[in-house]
Amino acid sequence: xxxDSNLSTIIVWVQNNPGVLFKLSxxxxxxxxxxxxxTVSHTEKPGISRFTILVRGNKKTVEKMSKQLxxxxxxxxxRESYDKEIVAxxxxxxxVDTSKKEDRSxxxxxxxxxxxxxxxxxxxxxxxELTGNEDKIDAFYENMKxxxxxxxxxxxxxxxxx
Amino acid sequence: MKHTGAEIxxxxxxxxxxxxxxxxxxxxxxxxxDALLKYPKLRHILVxxxxxxxxxxxxxxxxTGKPGVCLVTSGPxxxxxxxxxxxxxxxxxxxxxxxxxxxxxxxxxxxFQEADVVGITSMATKHNYLIDNPSEIAxxxxxxxxxxxxxxxGPVMIDFTKDAQFAKTEYIKxxxxxxxxxxxxxxxxxxxxxxxAEEINKSKRPLILAGHGVLISKASSELLSLSQKADIPVxxxxxxLSSIPNAHKNYVGMLGMHGxxxxxxxxxxxxxxxxxxxxxxxxxxxxxxxxxRQAKIIHVDIDPAEIGKNVDVEIPIVGxxxxxxxxxxxxxxxxxxxxxxxxFDKYKKEEEEKVIKVETKPRTGKIKMAEIVxxxxxxxxxxxxxxxxxxxxxxxxxxYSTFLRPNSFLTSGGLGxxxxxxPAGIGAKVGRPEREVWIIAGDGGFQMTIQEMMTxxxxxxxxxxxxxxxxxxxxxxxxQDLFFEKKYSQVHMQTPDFxxxxxxxxxKAEKVKERKDLINAIGRARKHKGAYLLExxxxxxxxxxxxxxxxxxxxxxxxE
Ligand SMILES: Cc1ncc(C[n+]2csc(CCOP(=O)(O)OP(=O)(O)O)c2C)c(N)n1
Numbered sequence: 255x256x257x258d259s260n261l262s263t264i265i266v267w268v269q270n271n272p273g274v275l276f277k278l279s280x281x282x283x284x285x286x287x288x289x290x291x292x293t294v295s296h297t298e299k300p301g302i303s304r305f306t307i308l309v310r311g312n313k314k315t316v317e318k319m320s321k322q323l324x325x326x327x328x329x330x331x332x333r334e335s336y337d338k339e340i341v342a343x344x345x346x347x348x349x350v351d352t353s354k355k356e357d358r359s360x361x362x363x364x365x366x367x368x369x370x371x372x373x374x375x376x377x378x379x380x381x382x383e384l385t386g387n388e389d390k391i392d393a394f395y396e397n398m399k400x401x402x403x404x405x406x407x408x409x410x411x412x413x414x415x416x
Numbered sequence: 417m418k419h420t421g422a423e424i425x426x427x428x429x430x431x432x433x434x435x436x437x438x439x440x441x442x443x444x445x446x447x448x449x450d451a452l453l454k455y456p457k458l459r460h461i462l463v464x465x466x467x468x469x470x471x472x473x474x475x476x477x478x479x480t481g482k483p484g485v486c487l488v489t490s491g492p493x494x495x496x497x498x499x500x501x502x503x504x505x506x507x508x509x510x511x512x513x514x515x516x517x518x519x520x521x522x523x524x525x526x527x528f529q530e531a532d533v534v535g536i537t538s539m540a541t542k543h544n545y546l547i548d549n550p551s552e553i554a555x556x557x558x559x560x561x562x563x564x565x566x567x568x569x570g571p572v573m574i575d576f577t578k579d580a581q582f583a584k585t586e587y588i589k590x591x592x593x594x595x596x597x598x599x600x601x602x603x604x605x606x607x608x609x610x611x612x613a614e615e616i617n618k619s620k621r622p623l624i625l626a627g628h629g630v631l632i633s634k635a636s637s638e639l640l641s642l643s644q645k646a647d648i649p650v651x652x653x654x655x656x657l658s659s660i661p662n663a664h665k666n667y668v669g670m671l672g673m674h675g676x677x678x679x680x681x682x683x684x685x686x687x688x689x690x691x692x693x694x695x696x697x698x699x700x701x702x703x704x705x706x707x708x709r710q711a712k713i714i715h716v717d718i719d720p721a722e723i724g725k726n727v728d729v730e731i732p733i734v735g736x737x738x739x740x741x742x743x744x745x746x747x748x749x750x751x752x753x754x755x756x757x758x759x760f761d762k763y764k765k766e767e768e769e770k771v772i773k774v775e776t777k778p779r780t781g782k783i784k785m786a787e788i789v790x791x792x793x794x795x796x797x798x799x800x801x802x803x804x805x806x807x808x809x810x811x812x813x814x815x816y817s818t819f820l821r822p823n824s825f826l827t828s829g830g831l832g833x834x835x836x837x838x839p840a841g842i843g844a845k846v847g848r849p850e851r852e853v854w855i856i857a858g859d860g861g862f863q864m865t866i867q868e869m870m871t872x873x874x875x876x877x878x879x880x881x882x883x884x885x886x887x888x889x890x891x892x893x894x895x896q897d898l899f900f901e902k903k904y905s906q907v908h909m910q911t912p913d914f915x916x917x918x919x920x921x922x923x924k925a926e927k928v929k930e931r932k933d934l935i936n937a938i939g940r941a942r943k944h945k946g947a948y949l950l951e952x953x954x955x956x957x958x959x960x961x962x963x964x965x966x967x968x969x970x971x972x973x974x975x976e
Contacts, residue, residue, distance in 0.1 A: 268597070269596065269597060272546070273534055273535075273538065273544075273546075276535065276538060277538050280538055280539055281539075284539060317724075318721075318724070318725065321720050321721040321725075322721050324720065324721065325542075325719070325721055326597075327542070327543040327563060327595060327597055327598050328597055329597045330596050330597040331597075
């Protein structure tokens, strides 16, 4: 999905014990795996949480990482997934300075082009919400950079299997 | 009937077959110490520092195959344990450690002697628990023992709040282990095993690399059968030592930085390497891109994460070494590799001439470490448990000790923890009281945990201690000599009067300065009924050879 061929998605199901996020992130830090994003949430199974980790590295790195993650006792299952196997999304919120009249219509035009949702319009700023893959969010962000971005957050990748 | 959490802990430990605990009391663990009085089956050994408890438990675990148990208080008690946990983690030693924790309502408030034990130990344990409810302790203990001693063994920490130790609940005995994410594979994939057998049967120049996994899985006799049936030379890693008797004709020596010349050099000549329960760590492989490029590597390990971590492997087999060898044996053909085995002799002779003879049979000068070690080893007829500390003394002990039976050599290999030797020797003697135990340490490492001398006295343990005193942090001095133009920086070490110190503790001691007194002094130590310390004044600036300098390949060892 993302054009960056060096990114892979690892999905990890864990027993939801206190401290498991700490152990997972600790292991990633210690083994110096390069991660782009990490999201956690509950799943359809009680007591089981799901991590979606977007990691930079080739197949070998990803394999090493998932073998290391299996050492964590709470880790129940790991799937390394290729982009064609999953539907992946990310959400971003961006707050842009729209106090200058001359910018406003351009900004709105761009937003429309990206099919971005307008969450709030105030005299000084506008908040947009965009859901999509990383490339789409990157592209929107790049386009907005020429205006004054007051705040920008993104959730990181989350995904389900096809 | 209801029991306190502390009582349930004791009952659960007994149920797991625990007979010894190494520990040190304090405020947050007092309910457990109080309960201990009611359970005399649990022998408690009072150490002098919690690090000593961890290393003693490691020594106990490694000679018995049972998890070692530690009991400490919160805060500093738990943090003092960390070095031992990290050591056990690296060397795959099963431990179950229990620390007291402040009462649950105080957690997170920086209470007196509070430490975030689960946080701090997360990276140094296989698994850990915070238990704040007495109804959870029995299950935690059951799981902890299962985790510690299955798969790749390691330390498990249970942090137990004081209120949960006091609180009462029913004791439920027959609990199921419920760890859906933990299912170590012990049986190797048969297809892979068949492929391995084909490679071994085709091989003209096979070499077995025996690691700690051989000892952990109790596969010494299977190792021997494989080596004999297919006539394959066996080299051991530091932790694989004693998995095969030194005297066996197929044993070709120790691998690694200060290992023997022949097995290291021949690693780069073999056509098939059969790695059994080892990590291929940097001390063994030397420069990775020059390591065994010509060989097909078969790697058997219980931990999938070890396979392919450092070297590329042709035939990975995830499984318990013993089980895999049992499945492999029927597929192996009888073979004769006489010519191949003879090729090792050339390097063996070279090392014998240039190093071993010089080290073990000098006629003049100060005593050398190697003479002491070989004298101890031969006096004990290769049948003692030898515990080495860290440094030159360790490498020399590994090189010049000989072994008849498995689990006879203990040292801190992965972490290289100075101060390991003395407490680990205590644990080994507690675990195997019928065996002769020798602790061999340098003057530096001995001073790191010297307080455990008193534990030896209080427990009346018959261990023999050899302090090899060169008045230097020898191994660091050696590196400064070889790789830092002999500029010595903070390696000269003044030492106390070890004889007086030892006698102060109540352990009989003597100093040995001359070669001619070696045998008799060692004989007196062995004969003495009780602990005995020998301090040897050894050559001050001797270097351990051969050496594979950092960045060198296995076939680029230096003999001088
Ligand atoms: C706890 C710890 N601190 C530092 C080191 C680094 N180190 C490795 S060997 C060594 C010297 C050991 O000296 P000594 O105990 O006298 O033994 P020798 O090498 O002289 O036999 C040192 C300082 C270590 N391995 N462990």
